[in-house]
Amino acid sequence: MTPSEIERVQTYLRKLFGTERIKIVPPPRQGLSIEIAVNDETIGTVHKDVDDGEVSYSLHLTVLEEDLPAPRPAPVKPAIGPSGRR
Template sequence: MKPEEIRKLEQFFKEKFQRPNMQVKRRPQKDDSAEVYMGDEFIGVLFRDDEDGDLSYNFQMAILDIDLPE
């Protein structure tokens, strides 16, 4: 992903989730995805999909059962 694209996505995450510490970072050697962090904690991967000329982004986040409240 291009730096401008990453900047726009990061701003989207900050506003949507009301978390100013969210960051979207470029993945080394990958140009179709980025990593999403909340502070220093990695929370998921953001994939770019421009199939058939329709651009969209897919956010994938795994939630471990140990992270859920009891």
Template sequence: MTREEIIKLEQYLQKKFQLPSLEVRQRPKKDDSAEVYIGDEFIGILFRDDDDEDLAYQFQMAILDFDLAGG
């Protein structure tokens, strides 16, 4: 992903989730995805999907059972 894509995605997600502390960061050695953080906590990965005619982005977030127990 380009720096421009990352900035646009970060601004979109911050607005959509009403969460200014959300950050999208470039992944080392990967150009098809970026990492998503809230503050210092890693929460998921954004993947760039340009296999079809339309460009799309997929957000993947794993929620572990012990995360649910914490409240």
């Protein structure tokens, strides 16, 4: 992707998600992935696709399990007695 494309995609994503914290990070050298970051934390990559003259950009977001909040415990269901009442 060119610097102009990176800027345009970044501008679009910032407007779409309503935040200036999104940043598209060009690779340090050609051939490496273009990264998308929020608050300087890389959350995925951006890819350009050209098919039959049409250009599109796709985002691949990566969520690490270790970054997720702890799972909520399953709710305890009250036991139902023989009469069908709780």
